[in-house]
Amino acid sequence: MADKLKFALAVLLLAAGLAGYYLLSGQAMIFRVLCVLAGVAACAAVGWFTEPGRRLGAFGGEAITEAKKVVWPTRKETTQTTLVVFAFVVVMALFLWLVDAVVGKLIAAILGWQQ
Template sequence: MADKIKFVLALMLIAAGVVGFYLLAEQPMILRVLAVLAGVGAGAGVAAFTELGRQFFVFGRESVIEAKKVVWPTRKETMQMTGAVFAFVLVMAVILWLTDKGLEWVLYDLVLGWKQ
């Protein structure tokens, strides 16, 4: 039950930040954005003390660890794959264009006789 109350409080803090954004309409934009960021930060801080919040932050930490294990492609590999994808898209575009024009010719010229 305490976790639910903390979670509702966190949502209220986030909502207060958003409401602050609109209440500070006459203030500079930086203050309005800081109001939202403060609300989100306070809400995240309160939510971090719930069981669901702890699980979320553990998941986030584990995600960062897994992302560090990724072997990213080199520039050469990236350029080669980009070239292959570009060539494939170009070939498919030509094939689809030829198919479209072929069907147009068959339907309009041969079947319907519209183009004469």
């Protein structure tokens, strides 16, 4: 029940930040944006102390840990892979252009159109 109240409070804080943006329409844009950012920060701070917020924080920490375990490709590997992909795209484009031209000529011949 406490988490539901905290979540409701977080939503109200976010709504208050957004409402402040519109209520301060006569003020400078920086104050309006700061009001929204303050609402988002307050919402995140309250949300952090809910059970879903703690789970989200744990998930983020685990994601960072897993990202550190990744073996990233070297510059040479990245360049070679990019060139292979580029070459494949060029070959495929030429192949599809050729197929399109042949099918177009066949259809024109069947229907008796002149090109």
